[in-house]
Amino acid sequence: xxxxxxxxxxxxxxxxxxxxxxxxxxxxxxxxxxxxxxxxxxxxxxxxxxxxxxxxxxxxxxxxxxxxxxxxxxxxxxxxxxxxxxxxxxxxxxxxxxxxxxxxxxxxxxxxxxxxxxxxxxxxxxxxxxxxxxxxxxxxxxxxxxxxxxxxxxxxxxxxxxxxxxxxxxxxxxxxxxxxxxxxxxxxxxxxxxxxxxxxxxxxxxxxxxxxxxxxxxxxxxxxxxxxxxxxxxxx
Numbered sequence: 001x002x003x004x005x006x007x008x009x010x011x012x013x014x015x016x017x018x019x020x021x022x023x024x025x026x027x028x029x030x031x032x033x034x035x036x037x038x039x040x041x042x043x044x045x046x047x048x049x050x051x052x053x054x055x056x057x058x059x060x061x062x063x064x065x066x067x068x069x070x071x072x073x074x075x076x077x078x079x080x081x082x083x084x085x086x087x088x089x090x091x092x093x094x095x096x097x098x099x100x101x102x103x104x105x106x107x108x109x110x111x112x113x114x115x116x117x118x119x120x121x122x123x124x125x126x127x128x129x130x131x132x133x134x135x136x137x138x139x140x141x142x143x144x145x146x147x148x149x150x151x152x153x154x155x156x157x158x159x160x161x162x163x164x165x166x167x168x169x170x171x172x173x174x175x176x177x178x179x180x181x182x183x184x185x186x187x188x189x190x191x192x193x194x195x196x197x198x199x200x201x202x203x204x205x206x207x208x209x210x211x212x213x214x215x216x217x218x219x220x221x222x223x224x225x226x227x228x229x230x231x232x233x234x235x236x
Contacts, residue, residue, distance in 0.1 A: 001030075001031045001032075001107065001110070001154075001158045002031070002032045002034075002078070002108065002110070003032065003033045003034070003109075003110055004036060004078075004109065004111045005033065005034070005036065005111075005114065005151075006067065006071060006074065006111065006112065006113045006114060007035055007036070007114040007143070007144055008037070008038055008039060008116055010035030010037045011035075012144050013033075013035040013147060013148060014035050016144075016148050017033050017151055021156070021161065022151065022152055022161075025155055025158070025160070030158060030159075030161050031155050031158055031161065033151060036070050036074055037070075038066050038070045041065075041066045041069035041073065042063075042065070043065065043066075049063055049067075050062050050116075051063055058118065059117050060118060061117060061118050061119060061120065062115060062116060062117060062121065063121055064120075064121040064123050064124035064127075065124075067113070067121070067124045067128075068127065071086065071111065071113075071124075071128050078109050080109065082108075082109075084107070084109040084110060084111050085104070085107055085130045086111040086113060086131070087104075087110060087111065087129070087130070087131045087132075087133050087150065088113045088120070088131070088132050088143075089113065089114055089115065089134070089135070089143035089146035089147055090115060090119070090133075090134060091137065091138070092132060092134065093131070093132030093133040093134040094131075094132065094133055094134065095133075095135070095136065095137070096133050096134065096149070098153070100133070101150075101153040101154045101157050102157050104150075104157075105157035105158050110154070111128075112151070113143065114142055114146075115143045116141070116143070133150065135149050135150075176225045176226070176228045176229035176232060177214040177226075178214060178221060178222060178225070179214065180210040180211075181213055181217070183195070183198060187199070195209070197209040215229075
């Protein structure tokens with residue numbers, strides 16, 4: 001899978017995605033990540049990519065031309081001729097969820113557009129963007145951190161990225177439930193003991209215990225997810 005990130009700060013993106021699981025996935029050729037500097041496509045000799053918004057208002061706005069030309073470059077250098085999905089990271093978008101990561105992991109190419117300042121000229125958004133996604137109801141200085149979040153979450157769902165296939169299937173938010181508590185050695189630490197069920201070797205009892213813990217944890221910490229879980233069960 002190929003990620004193409006349109007950004008004003010390519011070094012921030014690439015440094016953040018060059019280590020750990022995503023870095024190893026790139027080294028193995030399972031995913032590729034490239035950052036395309038929008039400033040490289042401006043007609044302004046000073047590499048300026050923003051200007052004052054029409055109608056007045058605070059802050060500056062990214063101009064349409066360099067964003068569009070960076071997008072066109074990304075598309076023209078892809079191995080496929082199919083028009084890719086373009087995600088604009090914005091607080092105005094749909095809140096990113098695990099099911100979105102699963103869906104987007106099926107794409108061969110994804111373009112992630114990082115805004116800055118007060119946003120981007122609406123005309124280029126209308127021209128190229130297919131999806132508007134937010135990582136939460138708060139405002140950041142730019143779209144780079146949200147783009148990195150998406151790359152990480154989506155990459156985990158790409159076959160071959162995780163060494164254990166179950167790691168991507170059985171984790172928090174799968175089936176609306178949070179993940180159960182987990183423990184490792186030693187069996188006793190600061191007076192706290194690993195639950196006896198996990199030491200029993202009885203796989204059916206272990207699975208039952210894990211489900212019970214997931215249900216309890218979801219009810220307590222994310223009642224909204226628990227309601228979705230209940231509604232999903234009623235539909236089945």
